[in-house]
Each structure stands twice: as C-alpha cells, then as structure tokens.
Ligand SMILES: Cc1cc2nc3c(=O)[nH]c(=O)nc-3n(C[C@H](O)[C@H](O)[C@H](O)COP(=O)(O)O)c2cc1C
Ligand code: SF4
Ligand code: SF4
Ligand code: SF4
C-alpha cells in the first residue's frame with residue numbers, strides 16, 4: 001500500500017513531526033530521528049526520508065546515504081513476523097546455517113526477504129546474547145534455542 | 160534498606176531470559192507471598208551469572224545454593240522446602256554444586272568459578288541492575304566521590320597509568336596514556352565516549368556488563384570526564400541490545416535523580432551528563448573514528464588518522480573512547496589502588512579479561528580470568544571440556560579480526576602479547592571453541608563472508624581484496640580449489656593488511672592467515688584431494704553404499720531427488736557420484752545403516 005501522508009498515514013506523520021520537533025536542535029539528530037521513524041512506520045519509505053530531509057533542511061541523498069549504510073534501516077515493509085536466525089560465530093559452529101537453510105527452503109524465501117504472503121521476513125542476525133542456547137533464532141520477541149533443523153517446521157506452524 | 164534473611168537471585172541476563180526467567184521471578188514472588196515470607200525473603204533479578212548453558216539459574220543466599228535449569232513447576236518446591244523449611248532441594252542443584260551424599264558446594268567453590276576472578280563482572284549476578292541503591296551498597300559511586308573530593312585530575316590519570324590497565328576493546332592501548340593525551344589537548348569542549356557496539360558477531364561480554372551493572376560504566380565515564388576535563392559523554396550501544404539499552408536508560412535516570420550526573424556533582428564544580436546513542440548494525444562503527452561519525456549522524460565511515468581523536472574527535476573536539484569492560488575496571492582501581500590491580504595478571508597485561516565462551520564447550524557462558532591463565536585452564540577447568548567425547552581442535556579469539564589457537568598451543572598464556580605472538584589476538588573477548596567436526600577452511604570463509612558484508616567500501620584493498628579472498632575460499636570449500644590458491648590468498652592478505660585504511664580491512668585477512676598457519680593440511684586436502692577432513696563441506700562429501708550391509712530394499716533410490724541411486728531389488732544398490740547432489744536423504748532413510756558419508 002502506498003504511503004498517504006494526508007490519509008491513512010496522517011497520524012504517523014504527526015508522531016514523526018513531534019519526534020523531529022523534540023530532537024531537531026541536538027547534535028547528531030539524524031540517526032535518532034530515523035530510528036524513531038522506523039519504529040513508527042516499521043520501515044523507511046522514500047516519502048518518510050523526504051519528509052525528514054525537508055524538516056532538517058538537508059538533502060534527500062544525505063538521508064538516503066545514511067539509510068542504506070546501516071543494516072538496521074530497512075527500506076521495504078517487513079513481514080508480519082520477523083524471523084532472525086543467529087549466524088553469530090557460536091551458533092554457526094553449532095550448525096545454525098542448516099537451520100537457516102531449512103527455513104529458507106520451507107518458506108520458499110531467500111535470506112533477507114519477505115514471503116510472498118507477507119507473513120514472514122527471514123533474516124540472519126549476529127549474536128543474540130544467548131550463545132548458551134546455540135543454535136538460536138528469534139521470531140518476533142520469542143527466542144528458540146538448541147534448535148535442530150527438523151524442528152523449525154513445527155515452530156512455524158504456531159504462527 | 161530492609162533486612163531480609165534470604166535472597167533469591169534469579170538471572171535476568173539475555174540467556175536466562177530467553178529460557179523463561181521472567182516467569183520464574185513472577186512465580187517466586189507469588190509463592191513467597193503465599194507462604195507469608197514476603198518480609199523475610201527478597202527476590203532479586205540480576206544480570207548474567209556466567210553459566211548460561213545451565214540457565215535459567217537461581218541462587219539462594221545466604222547458603223549460596225546454586226540451582227540450575229529451573230522450570231516453573233520447581234518454584235513451589237524451592238519455596239516450600241528451602242525457604243520455608245531450610246532444606247536445600249538437592250535434586251535441583253547444578254550437578255557441579257553437589258559435593259557428596261550430604262554436602263553441597265556454594266557458588267565460589269564450583270569448578271566453573273574457582274579459577275575465575277571477578278573484577279569487571281563483580282556485580283553481575285549479584286545486584287539488581289535497575290536499583291541504584293544496590294550499586295551504592297556495594298561501594299558504588301564511592302570512587303567518583305573520592306576522585307572529586309580528594310584527587311586532582313592528573314592524580315587520577317597517574318593511578319590509571321600505574322595500574323597498567325589496557326583497553327579491553329581489542330587493541331590493548333594503555334588507558335592512562337590515552338586519557339593523558341586528551342587531558343593535554345586544548346579545547347573548549349571535550350567528550351568521553353563509551354564503545355558498546357560489540358562488533359564481534361559471536362560475543363556478548365559488554366552486553367552482560369551493561370545489563371548486569373550499568374552504573375559501573377556510568378561512574379567510570381564520570382571519572383574519566385573529570386580526568387580529561389569533559390562535561391558530556393556518549394554511550395554508543397547496539398540497537399539490538401534492548402535490555403541493555405533499557406537498563407542504561409534507567410541507570411542514567413537514577414544517577415541524575417541522585418545528583419551523580421548533572422550539575423555540581425558531590426557539591427563540587429564538576430558537571431557531567433551522559434546520552435545514549437544507538438548503533439544501527441554496522442560492524443565498522445566499532446572503529447573509533449567511524450563511531451564518532453555515526454554519533455554525529457553521518458554514515459559510519461572511518462576517517463583517516465591523524466588527526467587522532469584525542470585532539471580532534473567527536474564534533475572535532477578532543478575525545479576519548481573506551482570499551483565497556485575497560486570502564487568497568489576503573490572504579491575498582493581508584494578504590495583499591497593501582498598496586499592491587501597490577502598484582503593480577505602478567506608483566507605487560509595487568510588485571511583480568513572477560514570472555515564469552517561459546518561453541519563446542521560444555522559450560523558456555525561468561526568467564527572472567529586473571530591475565531596469564533592458560534587456554535587449557537579455560538577450556539577444561541572452567542569450561543568443563545568438549546561435549547560428546549569429541550576432541551578439541553581450536554579456539555578462535557578476536558572474532559573476524561583474530562585467529563585460532565590449535566590444540567598444540569593449549570598451554571599458551573592468555574595475555575595481549577602471547578596471543579599476538581602466535582598469530583591470534585586478545586580481541587574484545589569472544590572465544591569460540593571448535594571440535595573435530597568443524598572445518599577450519601569453512602571457519603575462515605565464515606569470517607571473510609562477514610567482513611566482506613561489513614566492509615564500508617571506502618577503500619579499494621578492503622572492498623575488492625576481501626571479496627577476492629572470499630571467492631577463493633568459496634571455491635575451495637565447494638571442491639573447485641586449484642593449485643596456487645593458497646599462494647594467492649597469502650599475497651592478497653599481505654597487500655590488504657598493508658594498504659587498508661582502517662582496522663577492519665587491516666585485520667580482515669587474519670582468520671585466513673592463522674588457519675593457514677596451523678591447518679594448512681586442511682586447505683590442501685580440499686584443494687588437491689577434494690576432501691574435507693572434518694566432513695563438514697557439503698559439496699565435498701561422498702555418499703557410498705556398503706554392499707555388505709545393503710539389503711536391496713530400494714528405499715534410498717525412491718527418496719533420491721535426482722535418481723542417482725540404482726540397483727536391483729533385493730540385490731545391492733549403488734550411488735552414482737556424478738549425479739548425487741549430496742542432499743543426505745538416502746542416508747536418513749536407510750534402515751540398515753548401509754549408507755555412509757565421508
Ligand atoms: C572494525 C573495528 C571494529 C571494532 N569494534 C569494536 C567493538 O565492537 N567494541 C570495542 O570496544 N572496540 C572495537 N574496536 C576498537 C575501537 O576502535 C577502539 O580501539 C576501542 O573501542 C578503544 O577502547 P579501549 O582502548 O578501551 O579498548 C573496533 C575496531 C575496529 C577497527
Ligand atoms: S578498510 Fe574496509 S571498512 Fe575500513 S575504511 Fe577501508 S573499506 Fe571501509
Ligand atoms: S535403503 Fe539401504 S538397504 Fe535399502 S537399498 Fe538403499 S542402501 Fe540398500
Ligand atoms: S545424497 Fe541425496 S542426491 Fe545423493 S544419492 Fe543420496 S539421496 Fe541421492
């Protein structure tokens with residue numbers, strides 16, 4: 001669905017406006033504003049980047065340059081559930097690649113992309129801080145540890 | 160504070176939270192109230208205890224009873240038996256905590272903790288990180304008070320210098336010297352920054368300190384600010400660490416409320432405040448100049464040095480940047496003295512180091528050891544050895560910038576210089592253990608894949624060179640390695656190290672060089688014999704059917720997706736290696752174990 005600044009997305013833009021008004025004067029405000037914007041919209045559509053650029057009196061290319069530099073910023077809408085399989089070193093040596101491959105196969109979805117029905121986004125992440133449970137994945141806020149590839153199908157069925 | 164006869168400490172670290180410790184806290188509070196003990200027993204949610212593999216962990220004081228892998232249904236029993244009747248529930252204790260039939264060991268007698276020395280982690284798993292009073296009760300902010308009322312800034316720097324403290328973020332630069340440079344620099348404004356970006360993809364030390372003892376970092380940053388003459392600090396922390404960020408926010412809020420941050424701290428004319436900036440998932444932002452660009456709201460690309468940050472750092476002002484763990488040592492050094500700190504460790508590496516121990520090791524978790532401890536002690540005495548009776552192959556330290564330590568060097572002393580001498584490095588504290596099933600060529604490929612992904616692209620040797628190296632490694636692990644590949648890797652590595660702009664590129668070849676140094680035969684087996692000795696690289700596996708075991712049931716040929724298996728019913732079947740895509744389905748299906756993989 002396209003972004004509609006005066007229609008369905010009006011409230012979100014108002015929220016963003018409030019954030020910008022609050023942070024505008026502080027040194028290095030761009031990143032915190034973009035992080036807030038991503039929280040509000042779920043991603044950073046070009047319209048939102050343009051809005052931030054206008055408000056801060058900088059060029060769109062400056063905003064875009066920052067958005068594309070950092071892995072945290074996503075420019076496309078995310079799936080309803082975001083899956084993050086840990087490919088940190090501790091998980092990798094315990095076979096998390098096989099878990100990720102299995103998910104990619106079951107969901108027919110390459111890593112870093114969203115399924116066609118918009119239900120899942122499949123990501124590889126770095127250490128989630130739960131190496132004691134390696135290999136680990138997260139779906140939303142839920143952590144699944146000591147995974148085996150053949151367990152993931154059953155876990156997905158819960159969503 | 161009220162006096163309680165018992166404390167129930169429940170781990171609220173990321174590991175234990177992931178295995179359900181929040182639910183345990185709720186149940187303990189509920190059942191303790193039900194038993195009418197709410198004025199006698201206090202439940203505390205702490206940071207990581209270190210032994211995450213055994214989580215969720217619950218410790219009951221004053222006995223120091225060490226319960227592990229506690230399930231919600233165990234809570235009532237612990238409350239009724241232990242807290243009400245004073246009988247430790249032995250069945251639920253961590254097996255290491257059981258001495259014999261009748262006696263149990265308390266926490267510090269357990270093997271995992273015996274050889275450790277907790278300085279940076281002193282409060283982790285001991286206090287409630289969201290309560291400043293508990294930090295203060297454990298001598299918190301006393302060092303700041305002492306510094307502000309009894310010491311000159313130069314005296315502070317002299318103590319830090321004399322202690323021998325070196326940076327825990329990887330490079331090991333002497334902290335006191337760094338502070339001296341910034342103190343000597345001229346500027347109307349100076350900044351104190353904390354690197355909590357924790358870039359190593361397999362490590363969580365800094366996160367655990369922030370989650371378990373955030374005030375220790377805040378207090379140290381205030382001390383550093385006084386020493387160099389700064390009034391503003393920034394903590395740059397990974398956005399992926401929501402619990403750490405939340406606890407930092409709470410801690411900063413409480414410190415402000417108590418007048419420990421803000422104007423005229425301890426009634427002196429010293430003022431200092433702190434802000435949090437969230438990193439956004441770029442490894443290169445752990446590099447100091449890139450981090451400063453990022454705080455300024457720009458793309459996190461490194462700047463050429465000189466000028467050095469001590470003279471021209473954040474917003475072009477004199478700046479110091481230290482790692483979380485470096486800061487976590489500072490207050491203790493001020494309180495206990497430089498000599499106390501320097502009495503731990505080796506001649507050139509003083510104090511302790513925290514490691515996140517992970518991979519193929521029984522006691523995965525967080526350990527803090529005096530410098531100079533041997534790798535063998537970490538792996539076998541503290542880590543409890545390798546699971547499933549497998550053989551230790553190597554430990555990797557320093558993450559994507561580091562190298563591996565093979566079994567022949569298990570007795571190496573863990574300190575900055577010894578690790579450099581054997582081609583690895585201390586790094587920020589990731590320590591990943593690998594066993595005989597891990598392929599060292601694939602591990603090198605794994606790290607290169609990471610650095611290629613994370614290269615910021617600003618300079619050619621790193622952008623293009625690391626990609627070349629990765630392509631070669633990919634070919635080798637896919638069975639397409641050619642004679643000359645090893646030499647090509649070595650030449651590329653040398654050039655990249657010499658010419659890359661920042662530390663990311665300069666250290667990226669290290670995992671390849673160190674695996675080549677100690678496991679060259681594995682590279683050669685891949686290239687010349689098309690064989691992966693660890694049996695890991697999928698494309699190099701060979702599936703074969705043992706005619707002596709095959710009953711000719713034909714099951715395997717039915718599941719083979721590419722029709723690689725042929726044979727006559729009730730006679731033997733065989734696999735055509737040229738057709739086989741190594742999916743492994745046949746091996747899973749054969750009920751007679753006739754199919755093997757090598
Ligand atoms: C690519 C790269 C990544 C780095 N990542 C980190 C990091 O995640 N955490 C850290 O403390 N230091 C990191 N460093 C080291 C910092 O640049 C800097 O040396 C350190 O934070 C200084 O603090 P210390 O002296 O207390 O160690 C990194 C360096 C490079 C080149
Ligand atoms: S070495 Fe790599 S990460 Fe560092 S500046 Fe050059 S391209 Fe960027
Ligand atoms: S499944 Fe096993 S026993 Fe049956 S034909 Fe294949 S190899 Fe032989
Ligand atoms: S491993 Fe897969 S492709 Fe190869 S023979 Fe067995 S079933 Fe067929």
Ligand code: FES
Pocket residue numbers: 086087088089090091092126127128129130131132134136360361362
């Ligand atoms: S490496 Fe996966 S949780 Fe740490």
Ligand code: FES
Pocket residue numbers: 170171172173174175176206207208209210211212214215216524525
């Ligand atoms: S998270 Fe609980 S022991 Fe580490």
